[in-house]
Amino acid sequence: MALRRSFDTVVLAELRQIPASKALGRLAIVAKADPSYTPLKNTGSRRWHVRTTRGEFEIITTGVQWYDTRARTGGGGAIDLAMHILGLSFVGAVRRLRDEVPPDGTDYP
Known part of the structure:
Protein backbone atom coordinates (compact mmCIF):
# COMPACT_ATOMS: atom_id res chain seq x y z
CA MET A 1 0.00 0.00 0.00
CA ALA A 2 1.35 3.41 -0.97
CA LEU A 3 1.86 5.99 1.72
CA ARG A 4 -0.37 9.00 1.44
CA ARG A 5 1.38 12.26 2.08
CA SER A 6 -0.37 15.48 2.83
CA PHE A 7 0.58 19.06 3.44
CA ASP A 8 0.67 20.49 6.94
CA THR A 9 -2.63 22.22 7.72
CA VAL A 10 -0.79 25.25 9.09
CA VAL A 11 1.09 25.66 5.81
CA LEU A 12 -2.15 25.36 3.82
CA ALA A 13 -3.88 27.93 6.04
CA GLU A 14 -0.97 30.36 5.64
CA LEU A 15 -0.94 29.97 1.85
CA ARG A 16 -4.70 30.51 1.67
CA GLN A 17 -4.32 33.81 3.53
CA ILE A 18 -1.79 35.34 1.13
CA PRO A 19 -3.40 38.41 -0.48
CA ALA A 20 -4.14 37.71 -4.14
CA SER A 21 -2.26 40.84 -5.22
CA LYS A 22 0.92 39.62 -3.51
CA ALA A 23 0.49 36.13 -4.94
CA LEU A 24 0.18 37.61 -8.44
CA GLY A 25 3.46 39.43 -7.96
CA ARG A 26 5.19 36.18 -7.13
CA LEU A 27 3.50 33.89 -9.67
CA ALA A 28 3.26 36.02 -12.80
CA ILE A 29 5.92 37.07 -15.26
CA VAL A 30 4.25 40.49 -15.29
CA ALA A 31 1.54 41.76 -12.94
CA LYS A 32 0.71 45.40 -13.53
CA ALA A 33 -1.99 47.26 -11.62
CA ASP A 34 -4.42 49.17 -13.85
CA PRO A 35 -4.30 52.84 -12.74
CA SER A 36 -7.49 53.64 -14.66
CA TYR A 37 -9.59 51.11 -12.72
CA THR A 38 -12.29 52.59 -10.49
CA PRO A 39 -13.82 50.06 -8.08
CA LEU A 40 -17.61 50.05 -7.97
CA LYS A 41 -18.35 47.89 -4.92
CA ASN A 42 -15.23 47.48 -2.81
CA THR A 43 -12.80 50.40 -2.68
CA GLY A 44 -9.99 47.98 -1.83
CA SER A 45 -10.26 46.06 -5.09
CA ARG A 46 -7.72 46.45 -7.88
CA ARG A 47 -7.58 45.32 -11.49
CA TRP A 48 -4.38 43.69 -12.72
CA HIS A 49 -3.07 42.91 -16.18
CA VAL A 50 -1.20 39.66 -15.75
CA ARG A 51 1.05 37.61 -18.01
CA THR A 52 2.18 34.07 -17.26
CA THR A 53 3.58 31.23 -19.32
CA ARG A 54 -0.08 30.25 -19.99
CA ARG A 72 -15.51 34.78 -15.76
CA THR A 73 -14.28 32.67 -12.90
CA GLY A 74 -12.77 33.38 -9.54
CA GLY A 75 -11.85 31.99 -6.20
CA GLY A 76 -10.38 32.60 -2.84
CA GLY A 77 -6.79 32.13 -1.88
CA ALA A 78 -3.43 31.97 -3.52
CA ILE A 79 -3.65 28.22 -4.11
CA ASP A 80 -6.72 28.57 -6.34
CA LEU A 81 -5.11 31.53 -8.09
CA ALA A 82 -1.90 29.61 -8.82
CA MET A 83 -3.93 26.69 -10.15
CA HIS A 84 -5.87 29.02 -12.44
CA ILE A 85 -3.16 31.24 -13.91
CA LEU A 86 -0.42 28.60 -14.08
CA GLY A 87 -2.53 25.52 -14.86
CA GLY A 105 7.95 34.73 6.08
CA THR A 106 8.88 38.38 5.54
CA ASP A 107 7.65 38.50 1.95
CA TYR A 108 4.08 37.45 2.67
CA PRO A 109 1.94 38.85 5.46
Whole structure:
Protein backbone atom coordinates (compact mmCIF):
# COMPACT_ATOMS: atom_id res chain seq x y z
CA MET A 1 0.00 0.00 0.00
CA ALA A 2 1.35 3.41 -0.97
CA LEU A 3 1.86 5.99 1.72
CA ARG A 4 -0.37 9.00 1.44
CA ARG A 5 1.38 12.26 2.08
CA SER A 6 -0.37 15.48 2.83
CA PHE A 7 0.58 19.06 3.44
CA ASP A 8 0.67 20.49 6.94
CA THR A 9 -2.63 22.22 7.72
CA VAL A 10 -0.79 25.25 9.09
CA VAL A 11 1.09 25.66 5.81
CA LEU A 12 -2.15 25.36 3.82
CA ALA A 13 -3.88 27.93 6.04
CA GLU A 14 -0.97 30.36 5.64
CA LEU A 15 -0.94 29.97 1.85
CA ARG A 16 -4.70 30.51 1.67
CA GLN A 17 -4.32 33.81 3.53
CA ILE A 18 -1.79 35.34 1.13
CA PRO A 19 -3.40 38.41 -0.48
CA ALA A 20 -4.14 37.71 -4.14
CA SER A 21 -2.26 40.84 -5.22
CA LYS A 22 0.92 39.62 -3.51
CA ALA A 23 0.49 36.13 -4.94
CA LEU A 24 0.18 37.61 -8.44
CA GLY A 25 3.46 39.43 -7.96
CA ARG A 26 5.19 36.18 -7.13
CA LEU A 27 3.50 33.89 -9.67
CA ALA A 28 3.26 36.02 -12.80
CA ILE A 29 5.92 37.07 -15.26
CA VAL A 30 4.25 40.49 -15.29
CA ALA A 31 1.54 41.76 -12.94
CA LYS A 32 0.71 45.40 -13.53
CA ALA A 33 -1.99 47.26 -11.62
CA ASP A 34 -4.42 49.17 -13.85
CA PRO A 35 -4.30 52.84 -12.74
CA SER A 36 -7.49 53.64 -14.66
CA TYR A 37 -9.59 51.11 -12.72
CA THR A 38 -12.29 52.59 -10.49
CA PRO A 39 -13.82 50.06 -8.08
CA LEU A 40 -17.61 50.05 -7.97
CA LYS A 41 -18.35 47.89 -4.92
CA ASN A 42 -15.23 47.48 -2.81
CA THR A 43 -12.80 50.40 -2.68
CA GLY A 44 -9.99 47.98 -1.83
CA SER A 45 -10.26 46.06 -5.09
CA ARG A 46 -7.72 46.45 -7.88
CA ARG A 47 -7.58 45.32 -11.49
CA TRP A 48 -4.38 43.69 -12.72
CA HIS A 49 -3.07 42.91 -16.18
CA VAL A 50 -1.20 39.66 -15.75
CA ARG A 51 1.05 37.61 -18.01
CA THR A 52 2.18 34.07 -17.26
CA THR A 53 3.58 31.23 -19.32
CA ARG A 54 -0.08 30.25 -19.99
CA GLY A 55 -1.15 33.60 -21.42
CA GLU A 56 -2.62 36.92 -20.38
CA PHE A 57 -5.27 37.51 -17.76
CA GLU A 58 -7.26 40.40 -16.36
CA ILE A 59 -7.64 39.75 -12.64
CA ILE A 60 -9.54 41.74 -10.04
CA THR A 61 -8.32 41.27 -6.47
CA THR A 62 -9.86 42.07 -3.12
CA GLY A 63 -7.88 40.69 -0.20
CA VAL A 64 -7.53 36.95 -0.78
CA GLN A 65 -10.40 36.91 -3.30
CA TRP A 66 -9.75 37.11 -7.03
CA TYR A 67 -11.80 37.13 -10.23
CA ASP A 68 -10.67 36.60 -13.83
CA THR A 69 -12.85 38.93 -15.90
CA ARG A 70 -12.06 37.20 -19.19
CA ALA A 71 -12.67 33.63 -18.03
CA ARG A 72 -15.51 34.78 -15.76
CA THR A 73 -14.28 32.67 -12.90
CA GLY A 74 -12.77 33.38 -9.54
CA GLY A 75 -11.85 31.99 -6.20
CA GLY A 76 -10.38 32.60 -2.84
CA GLY A 77 -6.79 32.13 -1.88
CA ALA A 78 -3.43 31.97 -3.52
CA ILE A 79 -3.65 28.22 -4.11
CA ASP A 80 -6.72 28.57 -6.34
CA LEU A 81 -5.11 31.53 -8.09
CA ALA A 82 -1.90 29.61 -8.82
CA MET A 83 -3.93 26.69 -10.15
CA HIS A 84 -5.87 29.02 -12.44
CA ILE A 85 -3.16 31.24 -13.91
CA LEU A 86 -0.42 28.60 -14.08
CA GLY A 87 -2.53 25.52 -14.86
CA LEU A 88 -1.14 23.64 -11.87
CA SER A 89 -2.68 20.83 -9.87
CA PHE A 90 -3.46 21.46 -6.21
CA VAL A 91 -0.22 19.75 -5.19
CA GLY A 92 1.78 21.70 -7.79
CA ALA A 93 0.25 25.01 -6.68
CA VAL A 94 0.98 24.34 -3.01
CA ARG A 95 4.56 23.37 -3.79
CA ARG A 96 5.09 26.44 -5.98
CA LEU A 97 3.69 28.83 -3.38
CA ARG A 98 5.48 27.11 -0.52
CA ASP A 99 8.79 27.39 -2.38
CA GLU A 100 8.17 31.10 -3.00
CA VAL A 101 7.77 31.91 0.70
CA PRO A 102 11.04 32.85 2.43
CA PRO A 103 11.82 30.85 5.59
CA ASP A 104 11.25 33.90 7.82
CA GLY A 105 7.95 34.73 6.08
CA THR A 106 8.88 38.38 5.54
CA ASP A 107 7.65 38.50 1.95
CA TYR A 108 4.08 37.45 2.67
CA PRO A 109 1.94 38.85 5.46
